Amino acid sequence: xxxxxxxxxxxxxxxxxxxxxxxxxxxxxxxxxxxxxxxxxxxxxxxxxxxxxxxxxxxxxxxxxxxxxxxxxxxxxxxxxxxxxxxxxxxxxxxxxxxxxxxxxxxxxxxxxxxxxxxxxxxxxxxxxxxxxxxxxxxxxxxxxxxxxxxxxxxxxxxxxxxxxxxxxxxxxxxxxxxxxxxxxxxxxxxxxxxxxxxxxxxxxxxxxxxxxxxxxxxxxxxxxxxxxxxxxxxxxxxxxxxxxxxxxxxxxxxxxxxxxxxxxxxxxxxxxxxxxxxxxxxxxxxxxxxxxxxxxxxxxxxxxxxxxxxxxxxxxxxxxxxxxxxxxxxx
Ligand code: CP
Numbered sequence: 001x002x003x004x005x006x007x008x009x010x011x012x013x014x015x016x017x018x019x020x021x022x023x024x025x026x027x028x029x030x031x032x033x034x035x036x037x038x039x040x041x042x043x044x045x046x047x048x049x050x051x052x053x054x055x056x057x058x059x060x061x062x063x064x065x066x067x068x069x070x071x072x073x074x075x076x077x078x079x080x081x082x083x084x085x086x087x088x089x090x091x092x093x094x095x096x097x098x099x100x101x102x103x104x105x106x107x108x109x110x111x112x113x114x115x116x117x118x119x120x121x122x123x124x125x126x127x128x129x130x131x132x133x134x135x136x137x138x139x140x141x142x143x144x145x146x147x148x149x150x151x152x153x154x155x156x157x158x159x160x161x162x163x164x165x166x167x168x169x170x171x172x173x174x175x176x177x178x179x180x181x182x183x184x185x186x187x188x189x190x191x192x193x194x195x196x197x198x199x200x201x202x203x204x205x206x207x208x209x210x211x212x213x214x215x216x217x218x219x220x221x222x223x224x225x226x227x228x229x230x231x232x233x234x235x236x237x238x239x240x241x242x243x244x245x246x247x248x249x250x251x252x253x254x255x256x257x258x259x260x261x262x263x264x265x266x267x268x269x270x271x272x273x274x275x276x277x278x279x280x281x282x283x284x285x286x287x288x289x290x291x292x293x294x295x296x297x298x299x300x301x302x303x304x305x306x307x308x309x310x311x312x313x314x315x316x317x318x319x320x321x322x323x324x325x326x327x328x329x330x331x332x
Contacts, residue, residue, distance in 0.1 A: 006323045010122045010134040013143045014191035019221075022152065022166040022192065028319035029153050029312070030164055036072065036315055046075035046325045049106040054080045054097065055137065056087075057113040061285055061310055062137045062146065066109045069317035075325070078105065097121045107133045107324055115140030115184075133324040141182055147284050148188035150316040152196075154309050155239055158280065170197035173276075175233040177203045177265060178243035178292050181210060181254075185284045186243055194220035201225045203233035204265060207254040230265050234274040241282045242267045242292045258291050267293040272303070280305050 006024060035043055051070035055063050063079075070077045078100060082088075087096060097108060110118040122134040138144040155174075156164035174193055180186045180202055193200045194217055202213055206228050217224025227233045234240065245261060255261050272279055281297060281304050289295040298304055 033315035046073040065313040111137040115142035201233040
């Protein structure tokens, strides 16, 4: 496993990632997924390194899978929970990060409800010459790079289980449906999928899918389409990504009711008849059952990749920590 072509110091956004870099992540993750299938699921790649999970906003999947990924790589882990931290005594976020740095942290995995916090911390660390690496674990409505990368890995593994690579998506149609306005997952997925050669179709109500999203497709290898009704997005789609309706981020009343939203944009068995036979559904979780997706579809393992996405998250996050940590192992 070679890290020679890896140049990113931090992972804050996918805007600048190239197909070659996506393939490094996919191949590294595939190699770690093989490790995770063994009886001994640990490698010594990051032995002696410290990974701090600084989650200023709640998380189940991302926080736990980064923690497990770090442990599988033999790193030491520190977990921060805002409710029991000195934030409540007025400590700033940057001083919190500096405190973890002073304890010898090598990599910080940061989630915050405001866009830009991981980038601001990375800039402050770089300015002061600190070697710490920063991973954005989801910041406001900006980006969620590791989620988009695990989505990409899940899809590419399905298309070729032994050699997942981004070129497998060429000519595929992928629909991203729902609350795109508030979704950092959608933004990161738009960057990765429009680098792939897939056709990307966004669908949502005009209040949840502003017209300016069409600009995201400019000068990208893939075509990007914006739809304010669901049918053209689903028609002959190979993959459908549905997104959580982010009730907590809706400051204005952008929807008449959840029931009407489900009627207009909910993913149901009936609607999936428009898609390619063999269509697969993805959702980053957590799910509002019966709102963005019907409850029975979520549990249908023939159609839903939701559990595989969570499982993929561990191998993908191992790959990201490994690449940023400059770890060397033959996985043997
Ligand atoms: N998909 C995702 O980010 O889930 P969590 O909020 O549980 O981490």
